[in-house]
Amino acid sequence: MQRLVADYCHAVENNESLEEIWKLVHQIAEMGDAAVDTLTAILLTVEKPMEEFTSIDWTRRECAAYALIDIRTPRSVQEIIKAVEIYPDWSDVDWDIEFTKVTQNEFSIDMLMIGLENSQDWDAKMIFISAIDFGINHYKHKPSEKTLRALIEYIQNQSKTEAIRMYALHALKRYFLWSNDMAILDVIKGQVSDPTIGEEAKSCIREIEKARKTKKSG
Numbered sequence: 001m002q003r004l005v006a007d008y009c010h011a012v013e014n015n016e017s018l019e020e021i022w023k024l025v026h027q028i029a030e031m032g033d034a035a036v037d038t039l040t041a042i043l044l045t046v047e048k049p050m051e052e053f054t055s056i057d058w059t060r061r062e063c064a065a066y067a068l069i070d071i072r073t074p075r076s077v078q079e080i081i082k083a084v085e086i087y088p089d090w091s092d093v094d095w096d097i098e099f100t101k102v103t104q105n106e107f108s109i110d111m112l113m114i115g116l117e118n119s120q121d122w123d124a125k126m127i128f129i130s131a132i133d134f135g136i137n138h139y140k141h142k143p144s145e146k147t148l149r150a151l152i153e154y155i156q157n158q159s160k161t162e163a164i165r166m167y168a169l170h171a172l173k174r175y176f177l178w179s180n181d182m183a184i185l186d187v188i189k190g191q192v193s194d195p196t197i198g199e200e201a202k203s204c205i206r207e208i209e210k211a212r213k214t215k216k217s218g
Contacts, residue, residue, distance in 0.1 A: 004028055005038050012060045025063045029070035036071065039064045040079045044086065062092045069098050077108050081115040081128075088123035095127045103135030106142070113147040122161065129154075129167040137174040148175075152187050158196060165197050173204040177211055 008024040028035050042064040065083055068076045080102065084095055102108050109132055116128035132151075135141045143151065154160050154168035169188065176184040185208065191201035 001028075001031060001034060001038065004031075005035075005042075008063065009042075009060060012063065013056055021059075021063060025067045026070065029067040032071055033073050033075050035067065036073075036075045036079060039068050039076075040082075043068065043079065043083050046086075058092055061087075062090075065093050066098070069101055072102065072105055072108075074107055074111065077102055077105070077111050081111060084124050084127055085115065085119050085121060088121050088127060096130055099127065099131035100134055100138070103131050103139060103141070106135075106139070109135045109141045110144050110147050113143070113150050116164075117150065125161070125164055126167075129164050129171070133167050133171040133174070136171050140178050142179070143175065148172075148184075155187070155191055155197065158194065162196050166200055169197055169200060169204060173208065176208060 004024065004027060008021065008028060011021050011024060028039065043061050065080065068080050068083075087093070088095070099112075103112070112128045112132050112135075116125055116132070119125050119128065132143075132147075136143065151168045151172055155165050155172065157165075169191065172184050172188060175181065176188070185205075188201055188204055188208075192198050192205070194201065
């Protein structure tokens, strides 16, 4: 393991071909949780101000991030969530795209909600809520009761950011469309008079009604 990581760092520092670098990244990812601590040390250890990072510093961290994403275990997801909190606007890693891989695992939805609630950074919050929305919509992952309550609290709390409330609203709408949980529909209907997301709540209800009519006629 240590030799493989050393080979990877050597490849990055010597500007070897991306093909060679990514081959090593995928080999590391195949080791699963055994690689997490080493990858996390590369990704999260900041030995100097980020504004002084060289392209090699960033490439090394970028590859470690992608390897952790490919592992897709609770431990690796936890470390990736930490990375987003530190580097939410990291241009070399499109977190929104990469988190579509993370959300293939149902356990990640609840972990992402913890990240959303703990993060102080707006960009990180948006990455987490959009990933939750994607996991519920695309993979039809059922959130835990705790995560459902948190999503409900987000759309009902007018002090929360509008964009995050909108994402939470759509996540609940998509959850209802395949779960038919009437309590969730009642929550959405309860937002129609909200001064911020009321119109969007009405739009969600129309979409739900249209989907239900289509299902009946089919």
